[in-house]
């Protein structure tokens with residue numbers, strides 16, 4: 001199960017965080033815009049679906 005700590009994008013303005021390394025949207029965040037943690041933001045829908053599918 002590929003997992004890593006939560007992260008989010010600081011640009012554009014963050015509206016959600018990611019916690020599944022298979023999330024395409026999460027993986028598309030450029031390193032310079034990447035922040036660790038949840039940012040107190042809701043979980044990305046795609047991540048939630050991947051998590052629910054056990055991925």
Ligand SMILES: [Zn+2]
Pocket residue numbers: 017018019020023024025026044045046047048
């Ligand atoms: Zn995501």
